[in-house]
Amino acid sequence: MKRLAILGSTGSIGQSTLSIVEQFPERYQVATLAAGRNIDEVFAQSVRWRPRLVSLATEELAAQLQARLHESGITGIEVVHGTAGTVVCSTRADVDFVVSAIVGVSGLEATHAAILAGKPVGLANKECMVAAGEILTAAARKHQVPILPIDSEHNAVHQCLRVGTHAEVKTIWLTASGGPFRQLPIDQFKSITPEQALKHPTWVMGRRITIDSATMLNKGLEVIEACRLFDVPPSQVRVTVHPQSTVHSMVEYIDGSILAQISVTDMRLPILYALAWPERPASSLTFDLAALRHLDFEQPDMERFPCLRLAFEAAAKGGTHCIALNAADEVAVEAFLERRIPFTGIADTIEKVLASTPEAHPATIAEVLAADREARLIAHALLA
């Protein structure tokens, strides 16, 4: 029985994780939940799953939840709050596995703390790896803690990497749907609206990640994530556009064999993989291979998707440049969604922020967070 800490329990990954717990009650139980502000959902989850500890964003929200639990006659659930609360969630002695699915850098400290406490981590939060991957992977190596990627691409790579050694890997090929503008004439990119950009062809996801898919910055973040997770330089990571999102990624070996992972586009599959690794429990998440007809691939167009080029450049520099890439993008996407800048302004903003970012390699989470704040300040100033 694995007792789980679910960081980001009310988000899409958190809810999918709970649906896996529901399907495999003999394998998993919920030890702790960390969420932000969605108190109704956290209350329902607490009633259903009876965790030992719940953490919310603020002291006020924590008090509200405590009151509601008390009113309902539910006892035995400790309620805490803030970053410190999330850290308690991820490090308690009764936690066997941490699902890190808080969006953005706010899950960073709790994820780092979990690794230091020797807890295996299922990582759905790519910003953690992009901003602090060097620190997290060094800690994971030191404490011999496995980090299981919950991104569908990195999860696919993790599977394909079981077929050879690290030294035998030639190239990690991340597949990309190419987003909704793969075939849009390039002169129309300036006039793309938020409504158009929020329509993703294959995955239903949050707003920022959907826009990041449309700019392919998301794939760029995944390139950086792959470099950190799998300890390879960016020259060993390539992107191929695969509109059907059926092949989730591939690994090319030095002997010439390429291994590819195929499955349904359902995040419960990588979550189950991460939770159960190295085992594979039987699931109903079946891909109908008999119905498969075509798989298409094409090379990504770096002119159409400058964010992807910027990400490869940031990956090569590492440290503050990866942090700034992620932070500047978050600020720029917000500005785009508020119609303050055009679609093409996202890449422009990132490029300018990167140009103003000194190269450095933060050695602590505090330094990472400082570099993140600094990049956001530069981005906000540029967009003001």
Added chain:
Amino acid sequence: MKRLAILGSTGSIGQSTLSIVEQFPERYQVATLAAGRNIDEVFAQSVRWRPRLVSLATEELAAQLQARLHESGITGIEVVHGTAGTVVCSTRADVDFVVSAIVGVSGLEATHAAILAGKPVGLANKECMVAAGEILTAAARKHQVPILPIDSEHNAVHQCLRVGTHAEVKTIWLTASGGPFRQLPIDQFKSITPEQALKHPTWVMGRRITIDSATMLNKGLEVIEACRLFDVPPSQVRVTVHPQSTVHSMVEYIDGSILAQISVTDMRLPILYALAWPERPASSLTFDLAALRHLDFEQPDMERFPCLRLAFEAAAKGGTHCIALNAADEVAVEAFLERRIPFTGIADTIEKVLASTPEAHPATIAEVLAADREARLIAHALLA
């Protein structure tokens, strides 16, 4: 340094194996060679590779080779002949790895003897597995001898199986090019000529295997081979038609993940994999993934390809039915190539031979060979 026995050294797999030895002189050397009647080629190979022992089909050929070696002043090469000679080739103390690539059942005894002698085997001869797979795999398990498949499909499966346990495998998916008649109207099958059937769309191979590709009997033999090699029932093996022969096969796991292997269509790759396993040496056999555009799949049409249906039926019965399937096909293909029966007569002959074959499970190689002879007699009688 692995010292190789190459059974079938003058055939296509044998020659490809020697080209791998040429490329990796620090890894492999030739200990013994077994061939049939191509004395010029065996002589050239002996001069080039200086094996300790060479075996030829007959005493007369062996004497000829000995004389030519003597004339050329080459000493230190023992020359033997016949089945006994091939067995010596595959079992000598100075052999570390046996490449079993003699076409047909004639390589069977030497392959069995190699396993009994504890030699790891790279198996390119699918008839061995079809006719005597139950005996060979039982011996391999008992003596803890790895059998590494050199068929591109089974080699792909072997790779994909490294990503989970045997109990986690749901279905082995063998890909098939579909041969040249995948889209031919079914009423024209009767008038297919040997010339048409000998044109394979993606692989250059021997005559029988090319015809077997056109009838898809070859894929049927591979289904049986997969059942034996990977210890699964035929219900866990499926075939998908994939005209590009780029995905060499796939394994579907019970959790929903499917692993696929992609590579160039070059037999040197599975040979290298088998020789080097569990390592992967760097090779120049690179697949250009950046140039990949489309992969197509379709379901095999059992009406168009009755041989495939017959193979699944034989796989379910095992034993003599698998032996008879292979033997009857070899006789029928010969008759087709000699224009004695139409293309559709191949399946008809096999079906009739199977109907006349009693179900039994030979326990020895001698019994296997007897069942093989019996099936050939029935087939010849039918075609007389």
